[in-house]
Amino acid sequence: MAPKNSDASAKKVMNKGAWTAEEDKKLAQCIELHGAKRWKTVALKSGLNRCGRSCRLRWLNYLRPNVKRGNISDEEEDLIIRLHKLLGNRWSLIAGRLPGRTDNEIKNYWNSHLSKKIINQTQKEKMPDEPSTPQTAMPQKNQFKEEGTREAWNLEAYNFDVNDFFEFSTEGSSGLDWVNKFFQFDGDQWLRVREEVRIV
DNA sequence: AACTAATACAACCGCGTTCTG
DNA sequence: GCAGAACGCGGTTGTATTAGT
Numbered sequence: 001m002a003p004k005n006s007d008a009s010a011k012k013v014m015n016k017g018a019w020t021a022e023e024d025k026k027l028a029q030c031i032e033l034h035g036a037k038r039w040k041t042v043a044l045k046s047g048l049n050r051c052g053r054s055c056r057l058r059w060l061n062y063l064r065p066n067v068k069r070g071n072i073s074d075e076e077e078d079l080i081i082r083l084h085k086l087l088g089n090r091w092s093l094i095a096g097r098l099p100g101r102t103d104n105e106i107k108n109y110w111n112s113h114l115s116k117k118i119i120n121q122t123q124k125e126k127m128p129d130e131p132s133t134p135q136t137a138m139p140q141k142n143q144f145k146e147e148g149t150r151e152a153w154n155l156e157a158y159n160f161d162v163n164d165f166f167e168f169s170t171e172g173s174s175g176l177d178w179v180n181k182f183f184q185f186d187g188d189q190w191l192r193v194r195e196e197v198r199i200v
Numbered sequence: 201a202a203c204t205a206a207t208a209c210a211a212c213c214g215c216g217t218t219c220t221g
Numbered sequence: 222g223c224a225g226a227a228c229g230c231g232g233t234t235g236t237a238t239t240a241g242t
Contacts, residue, residue, distance in 0.1 A: 018210070018236085040227070052227075057211070060229095092230060107231070108209050 015049045019058050023048055027055055028063050036064070061102045068100035072109055080106060081114060 015023075030046035036059055039052030046055065061067070072080075076098055083094045091103035091110075098106065 016212075038227085051212095053213090053229090054211075056228080061210080089231065103230075104210080111232095112208050 014051045014054070016054075019062075023050070024058070024063055027058060031059060031063075057104070061104050066100050067102065069105075072101075076101070077114065080110065081118065084110065084114075 019027075026046050026048055027042070027050075030042050030048075034042055034045055036042075039056045041052075043050055043052040043055045048055065050058075062069075079098060080094060083097060087093050089107075091107045095101050095103040095106050
């Protein structure tokens with residue numbers, strides 16, 4: 001087990017809080033020289049007095065080329081909703097299917113917009129005296145812990161293993177292409193899954 | 201105009217996993 | 222194979238902004 005908060009264990013007190021334009025510039029220059037790896041080195045070489053993980057987050061979420069900011073389209077929103085229904089709070093996997101979007105942005109968007117939207121939608125659809133039911137049958141994070149590893153996690157509720165069906169490492173194809181192909185699958189299991197996942 | 205509540209989002213933290221010597 | 226360091230992920234918090242009264 002790793003020591004807790006290894007970056008913060010440094011004696012020196014690190015900068016915290018919002019990044020300034022000057023810091024962004026320094027970080028970008030440093031990454032240009034040293035690459036977006038070895039974040040501790042980047043943090044040291046940049047002279048920013050920021051911890052490595054803070055530099056990594058800033059780079060991945062804001063400074064990295066091709067990062068899209070804001071204006072999540074209806075198509076993207078629909079895709080997020082579908083993927084969340086399939087995958088639960090696996091933001092990095094969801095983000096992996098939305099080119100230019102980051103896990104942090106999707107997570108924030110979900111928490112501030114979509115979760116409420118879906119709750120309202122569910123309430124509208126529900127009969128007034130219908131007993132309340134969980135919004136999703138997806139296992140949550142605690143279940144990963146019980147089973148030992150996140151990656152071994154399977155979707156028992158749907159009788160399939162998500163990792164058998166998705167090639168998450170595939171690069172280049174857009175999320176929308178992928179999801180369209182996915183929903184065209186016509187096996188018996190998928191017919192059931194499609195019923196579960198359909199957002200109307 | 202002033203205050204309060206709600207919302208949005210950037211950033212931090214804890215913890216599990218992977219990498220490296 | 223082991224221990225410590227580094228990384229990556231998801232949950233949570235802090236704060237700026239906007240809306241409502």
